[in-house]
Amino acid sequence: MASTPRRTVVITGGTSGLGYHCAIKIARQKPSYDIILASRTDPNSAAESINKLLGQKNVSFLRLDLSNLVLVRSFVAEFEAGAHPPIEALILNAGSQFPDDVQYTKDGFESTFAINHLGHALLFSLLLPSLSDTARIVVTSSGTHDPAQKSGLPDAHYTTAEDLAHPTPESARNPGRQRYTTSKLANVLWTYALHRRLQQLNADKGRFWTVAAFDPGLMPGTGLLREAGAFTRFIWHRVLPKALPILRFLFSPNTHTPEESGAALSWLATGDDCKGTSGLYYEGKKAINSSNESYVEKKQEDLWSWTVKTIASDPSEQRRFEVVDI
Template sequence: MTSILITGGHSGIGLAAARALAASEIDLVLAGRSIERMHPVAAELHAKHGVAATMLTLDTSSLASVRAAAAQFRTMLDSGEISSLDAIICNAGGRFDGDISYSTDGYETTFATNCLGHFLLVELLFPNLSESGRVVYTASGTHDPDSMDGRMVGAAVEPDAVALANNGKNGGKALSTGRRYSTSKLCTVMYAYELDRRLRKADSSISSIAFDPGSVPETGFLRDMPEPVRWIAGSAAMKWVSKRIGVTTSDMGFSGASLAAIATDADYAGASGKYFQANDGTLSAVRSARMSYDESRARKLWDDSKQLVHLTADEEPVQLR
C-alpha cells in the first residue's frame, strides 16, 4: 500500500489533495501543529475511503518539532503502523501579516515555517523514501518578480538564507510581509531544483518537483485580512479581473487534485526538476523565475540552510551531500 506524508493536509489545498489521494486508496500521514484540527479530517478520510490516515504532530517553524516528528515517523514505520513512505508533500506554509516575528529558534517566522522546517524534514526522512519516491514542494507564482503574481505581492529579494533568517534584527530594516512571503517561495523552488541536481548526481530514482497551485482565494492565505478584503478576493468579479491582468488563478478542487497527481501519477514519474503550475483549469510545466535556475545561489542556499538547522553528519543523507 502506498503511503504519503503531507504537511498541512488538513486544510486548504492540502486537504483537497488529501481527499484526492484517499479516493485513490492511498494511505496518508497528516502532519500538522494541531491533532484536534487533524482528527476530524483523518476520521473522514478513513470513513469514506477506508484508508489509514495517521496523524503526526509537526510545527515546521520549530526545528525541535521537526526532529521529534521525524523520529516519531521512523518509529511508526519500524513498527508497521505505516507501510511505506512513497512521497513527502511539503505543503504547509503561510504568510504572516503584521509586525515581523521570530520562531522559537530565533529565525524570521516566514522563512522558518515555509523553508527551514521542510528543508530539515526532507533531510531527515530522505533515507526512508521508497526507491522511486517523490518530494513535492508547494511553491507560488509570487516567487517570480517578473510575473504579475510577484509584482502584486512584492518582488522577491536575494535568496540568502542567513539574511532571511535574521531579517529585521540588529536594527536592520524588515522586509514587507509580501516580500518575505514571495522570497520564501523563491527559496522553495530553488530547494526543489537543488535537490533534483543532487539526486541526479547520486543516480537516484527519487523525484523532486515544485508546484504552484495558483491564486486560490478559498484558502487560509487571506484569513488575517479584513473580511471585506476576503470577500472581494473571492468574488467572481475579482477572479475575472485577476485573469485579465495576468494573475495565475485556480480553485481549491483543481489545485488539490493537481498536487495529488504530481505526487502519485505515472505521468509525472519523469518530472523531477520541473515546475508545474495550475492555471485556470490547466496543469502544465512552465518556466519559473530566472533567478531560480542559478545553481551557485541554490548551492549556497542549501549549504547555509544546513548550518541554520544545525544538521549533523549523522542526519545528513550521503546522497544529498
C-alpha cells in the first residue's frame, strides 16, 4: 500500500475560534500533514495545545499580520525557509470587524478590507509556487454579505475596490459593520473571479486547483468582536454562547459553536466528499446560492484587477498574481 504523501495545510486565524477547531480536526485526520497556524499572535500556545491533545507533533505556529503587506511577505519568506511539503489546503479564514469609526492600516488601507481581503489575496498570490497540484483554497466569508438573509447588520454594498480601500469623506461615514459585511461580499466576489482563472489554468497546466467560499454561520464567543466596546464584548462572549438554542429559534438555524463550524470548514478544505468541486459557496456543508450582487462579474473583475495591481511589486509579479504565468 502506498504511503500517504506529506502535505501542508495553512490556516489563517488558526490560533482561536473557528480556525483553531478546524486545525484540531485536520491535524487529527491528517497526522502526516504539517499544519501551520498563521495568526498575528498565539497567546494561548494553540499549536502546542493541539499537539499535546493529539499526542502528535505536526502543528506549528507562524506569525502572520494580514494588516501589513510587508509582514505578509515576511511570513511567506519564513514559510519557504522552513522547507514545508506542498500546500494541499490554504484556508483563508482570519477576519476582523471594526464597528466604530473608519480605521486605516500602516499601508493606508481601510482596516476591515485590508485584513479580510487584501492581506489574504497577497498571501495566496505569494504562495502560488508552494501549492500542490491538487491544492484547495477555502475563503471564510459570511452569510451577512447577503441582504436576503436579514442578518441584522447593514446591507453589504460593493462600489469599487478603490472606494473600499480608500473611503471618500462620504463613504467613510458608513457604519463599521457595513464595511465588515461588504468585505465578506468581497471574499465571495474574489472567490468567483479566482475560480474562472483556475479553470483556465487547470486546463492549460494539468493542475487540479479548486476554490470555495464558506459561511460558518453565527458563532458567539469567537474573537470577531475584539474591537467592539466592553458591553458588546460581554454579551458576545458571556451571554450569547449560552443561548444558542434560542438564537437558532429566533434568529437563524445557521448558528453554531466554533467546534461545529470548525468541523464543517475542515471537511470543505480536506474532505473527500467535496474534492474537485470549485466556484461554490457553502453554508456549513451545504452548497447554496450567495447574494445576487456576488454574481455580478463586472464587480468581480473590478476587485480582481485592482487587487493584483495593488499587491504586485513589479510586472513579473503581476503576471504571476494574475494566475496565468505559473
